[in-house]
Amino acid sequence: MDVATSNRPKVVVVGGGFGGLTVAMSLAKADVEVTILDRHNYHCFQPLLYQVATAELSPGDIAWPIRHVLRKQKNARVLLGKVEAVDVENKRVIADTITLPYDELVLATGATHSYFGHDEWEKSAPGLKRVEDATIIRRRLLLAFERAELSDDPEERERLLTFAIVGAGPTGVEMAGAIIEVARQVMPSEFRRIETRTTRVILIEAGPRVLPAFSEKLSAYTQKSLEEMGVEVMTSTRVTNCDETGVDIEAGRIEAATVIWAAGVVASDAGRWIGAERDNAGRVVVTPDLSVPGHPEIFVIGDTASAKTADGKPIPGIAPAAKQMGAHVADVIASRARGAIPPKAFHYRHQGDFATIGRRSAVMRLPYLEMSGLMAWLVWCVAHIYFLIGARNRLTVAFKWVWDFATFQRGARLITDQRDQL
Amino acid sequence: MDVATSNRPKVVVVGGGFGGLTVAMSLAKADVEVTILDRHNYHCFQPLLYQVATAELSPGDIAWPIRHVLRKQKNARVLLGKVEAVDVENKRVIADTITLPYDELVLATGATHSYFGHDEWEKSAPGLKRVEDATIIRRRLLLAFERAELSDDPEERERLLTFAIVGAGPTGVEMAGAIIEVARQVMPSEFRRIETRTTRVILIEAGPRVLPAFSEKLSAYTQKSLEEMGVEVMTSTRVTNCDETGVDIEAGRIEAATVIWAAGVVASDAGRWIGAERDNAGRVVVTPDLSVPGHPEIFVIGDTASAKTADGKPIPGIAPAAKQMGAHVADVIASRARGAIPPKAFHYRHQGDFATIGRRSAVMRLPYLEMSGLMAWLVWCVAHIYFLIGARNRLTVAFKWVWDFATFQRGARLITDQRDQL
Numbered sequence: 001m002d003v004a005t006s007n008r009p010k011v012v013v014v015g016g017g018f019g020g021l022t023v024a025m026s027l028a029k030a031d032v033e034v035t036i037l038d039r040h041n042y043h044c045f046q047p048l049l050y051q052v053a054t055a056e057l058s059p060g061d062i063a064w065p066i067r068h069v070l071r072k073q074k075n076a077r078v079l080l081g082k083v084e085a086v087d088v089e090n091k092r093v094i095a096d097t098i099t100l101p102y103d104e105l106v107l108a109t110g111a112t113h114s115y116f117g118h119d120e121w122e123k124s125a126p127g128l129k130r131v132e133d134a135t136i137i138r139r140r141l142l143l144a145f146e147r148a149e150l151s152d153d154p155e156e157r158e159r160l161l162t163f164a165i166v167g168a169g170p171t172g173v174e175m176a177g178a179i180i181e182v183a184r185q186v187m188p189s190e191f192r193r194i195e196t197r198t199t200r201v202i203l204i205e206a207g208p209r210v211l212p213a214f215s216e217k218l219s220a221y222t223q224k225s226l227e228e229m230g231v232e233v234m235t236s237t238r239v240t241n242c243d244e245t246g247v248d249i250e251a252g253r254i255e256a257a258t259v260i261w262a263a264g265v266v267a268s269d270a271g272r273w274i275g276a277e278r279d280n281a282g283r284v285v286v287t288p289d290l291s292v293p294g295h296p297e298i299f300v301i302g303d304t305a306s307a308k309t310a311d312g313k314p315i316p317g318i319a320p321a322a323k324q325m326g327a328h329v330a331d332v333i334a335s336r337a338r339g340a341i342p343p344k345a346f347h348y349r350h351q352g353d354f355a356t357i358g359r360r361s362a363v364m365r366l367p368y369l370e371m372s373g374l375m376a377w378l379v380w381c382v383a384h385i386y387f388l389i390g391a392r393n394r395l396t397v398a399f400k401w402v403w404d405f406a407t408f409q410r411g412a413r414l415i416t417d418q419r420d421q422l
Numbered sequence: 423m424d425v426a427t428s429n430r431p432k433v434v435v436v437g438g439g440f441g442g443l444t445v446a447m448s449l450a451k452a453d454v455e456v457t458i459l460d461r462h463n464y465h466c467f468q469p470l471l472y473q474v475a476t477a478e479l480s481p482g483d484i485a486w487p488i489r490h491v492l493r494k495q496k497n498a499r500v501l502l503g504k505v506e507a508v509d510v511e512n513k514r515v516i517a518d519t520i521t522l523p524y525d526e527l528v529l530a531t532g533a534t535h536s537y538f539g540h541d542e543w544e545k546s547a548p549g550l551k552r553v554e555d556a557t558i559i560r561r562r563l564l565l566a567f568e569r570a571e572l573s574d575d576p577e578e579r580e581r582l583l584t585f586a587i588v589g590a591g592p593t594g595v596e597m598a599g600a601i602i603e604v605a606r607q608v609m610p611s612e613f614r615r616i617e618t619r620t621t622r623v624i625l626i627e628a629g630p631r632v633l634p635a636f637s638e639k640l641s642a643y644t645q646k647s648l649e650e651m652g653v654e655v656m657t658s659t660r661v662t663n664c665d666e667t668g669v670d671i672e673a674g675r676i677e678a679a680t681v682i683w684a685a686g687v688v689a690s691d692a693g694r695w696i697g698a699e700r701d702n703a704g705r706v707v708v709t710p711d712l713s714v715p716g717h718p719e720i721f722v723i724g725d726t727a728s729a730k731t732a733d734g735k736p737i738p739g740i741a742p743a744a745k746q747m748g749a750h751v752a753d754v755i756a757s758r759a760r761g762a763i764p765p766k767a768f769h770y771r772h773q774g775d776f777a778t779i780g781r782r783s784a785v786m787r788l789p790y791l792e793m794s795g796l797m798a799w800l801v802w803c804v805a806h807i808y809f810l811i812g813a814r815n816r817l818t819v820a821f822k823w824v825w826d827f828a829t830f831q832r833g834a835r836l837i838t839d840q841r842d843q844l
Binding site for chain 2: 040041042058059060061063065067068070071072077078079080081097098131132135142143146147149150189190191192193392393395396399400403404407409411412413414415416
């Protein structure tokens with residue numbers, strides 16, 4: 001049966017990330033029709049995007065077609081399209097490909113990089129949110145070494161072999177660790193004219209310490225580990241400009257051919273579509289049950305929602321939070337569909353924070369436990385394999401990690417789509 | 423030591439495909455300096471490109487950085503660059519990134535699709551020679567199903583679910599078999615509005631039979647197998663036009679949203695760079711030792727060379743021929759370097775022809791043996807795994823084949839870089 005033609009409540013979910021996919025899957029047994037709309041045909045496992053950007057994994061290893069995930073769920077369909085507007089009055093989502101009427105709407109459209117009002121920096125300092133971002137960064141990273149090998153100018157070589165990463169949250173830390181490893185462990189034997197071990201990786205953080213969401217002890221451990229690997233860590237350092245040849249900081253200029261932005265995020269446009277109140281990061285201020293004030297039929301979840309924990313702290317923009325919100329909203333919708341009283345408020349349970357530092361070290365902060373080093377890294381590996389969708393992806397990624405751990409290789413070092421001309 | 427500064431003979435190899443890579447590797451022990459120049463940083467295993475185009479494998483599975491392959495070979499260096507001209511008089515290769523003096527030059531730059539004077543067809547009928555071609559075709563293939571699911575117009579749906587493949591050599595046959603399997607075995611459970619089993623795959627061949635390089639018996643077997651799988655095979659059918667909505671044949675019009683070109687090839691521009699005599703496919707007419715008449719220091723090999731077997735037959739444009747030519751040229755160069763008499767003429771040994779028809783069938787023609795069916799397919803799988811470069815790629819591809827054979831999944835179904843807007 002075509003799900004669009006029945007008389008059951010129509011639930012439209014915009015976005016197939018962690019939040020949106022959880023809503024759809026949690027509604028499998030509810031008496032509703034689910035339509036999930038995304039501008040991409042795949043769900044991307046964002047926590048491992050940095051490994052695509054550093055040529056460890058292929059995009060196909062961490063992304064999976066949304067319609068494949070939902071293939072057995074008869075009350076769900078998947079459509080490709082980019083939302084252009086929401087007609088709140090007539091309850092319709094207007095996409096470039098289709099117009100979808102809804103009874104209940106879930107907006108789970110995530111976040112993108114924020115350049116704090118300097119959108120012109122994006123061109124020279126790409127961020128890392130989508131598969132395309134990862135392949136852009138991979139191309140720049142690999143091309144920098146190729147160009148350095150071709151250059152006869154020592155200053156240009158030095159600039160090409162300098163990588164600046166702005167922002168020392170988990171993504172910045174993971175990128176810095178991975179790039180220094182590529183330069184010191186993977187590349188050296190392959191170049192004849194340059195010494196890739198001289199590569200500089202500079203991690204720039206505006207706040208006083210790396211990984212601000214972690215404890216001071218873990219921050220200090222992380223900084224020390226990175227420095228031992230060869231990363232230059234600059235805390236309390238504000239970037240005042242990014243361009244093609246480097247970044248300006250208050251203390252002067254860093255010449256760097258590759259700049260990667262990991263400093264800030266801003267919510268998707270969903271708040272604007274529905275004309276809702278937004279906080280200064282563009283997130284929609286939601287009620288305790290994650291619906292939009294005055295619109296109990298519209299929910300906003302994940303990185304696009306501005307929600308608070310019971311004790312008033314902001315809920316972080318991480319995958320487990322998006323999934324928990326998705327499960328809650330599915331519960332509300334399913335309860336309404338069967339005439340039951342829906343749960344009133346969403347309660348966030350913080351499960352912990354994780355960041356890898358390199359090939360054999362990580363930091364982990366659980367509610368009653370902190371860990372660092374090799375054990376934390378092993379837990380990180382197992383957890384991330386577990387949360388990947390599909391046994392095929394799990395086995396492929398596990399194999400590649402074991403292989404590359406043993407051999408210091410990188411398996412996806414392709415410079416494709418050379419729009420950055422040499 | 424920087425290989426560019428010694429006094430040993432400088433060998434420049436343009437192209438890191440099967441031919442060029444074989445030259446470089448075979449010169450490992452010769453007293454020469456090898457520079458391999460390619461516009462990509464990777465060697466691509468072309469025989470499996472069709473599996474990237476049909477979402478079975480990721481680009482990273484069948485491509486490997488050239489500099490990684492040659493990392494242990496001290497007399498070789500790898501540079502990224504696109505050749506713009508060859509200064510034959512002063513013995514210099516001029517690329518966009520660098521100018522390289524040579525004592526001996528090997529041109530191994532391959533072939534690209536030929537549209538028989540209708541280059542305007544390329545936009546609507548992409549061919550399959552490079553990694554980028556494969557991801558373009560993958561995107562169009564997957565988008566066709568997505569668009570069909572979104573459409574309410576039965577005629578448009580039919581057009582979107584029709585795939586026309588022009589040319590029934592091994593690539594055309596392999597694409598036809600793989601696409602019908604995706605449509606009939608992978609997709610059906612995932613779509614709600616369209617019945618992907620109704621997909622039409624039409625294989626159009628100008629000659630009287632499919633796989634003209636094989637025996638008539640194997641051609642007949644292949645055609646029958648394809649037809650049993652659901653492919654419509656049209657032999658003795660000439661395409662007179664390709665455009666965005668289909669192809670024209672002499673008997674009428676085929677409405678098809680996706681057209682794939684597998685009909686003809688033309689050599690790279692290498693012949694023009696050196697001002698050499700070329701045949702009507704643009705290939706350089708070489709002497710029996712594969713050098714260019716009047717230029718014993720310039721060799722042309724692989725798909726760019728027009729060479730003949732001892733009994734006057736043209737040498738086919740396949741990987742084993744390119745490798746054999748590469749080994750011969752390396753032998754000539756190494757002999758000269760040590761003052762020995764180089765081998766006079768290249769002798770081609772035809773090892774056989776191979777084509778897969780689907781997930782469990784192939785045809786194989788060896789000098790004294792013909793095979794078809796499951797056994798030929800198993801031999802094909804083992805041979806292709808064996809010839810892949812790098813144990814990591816071999817194991818990854820082997821794992822994916824076994825997995826997908828057992829589950830009917832496809833692992834790399836990403837629509838990335840949506841330049842084809844919906």
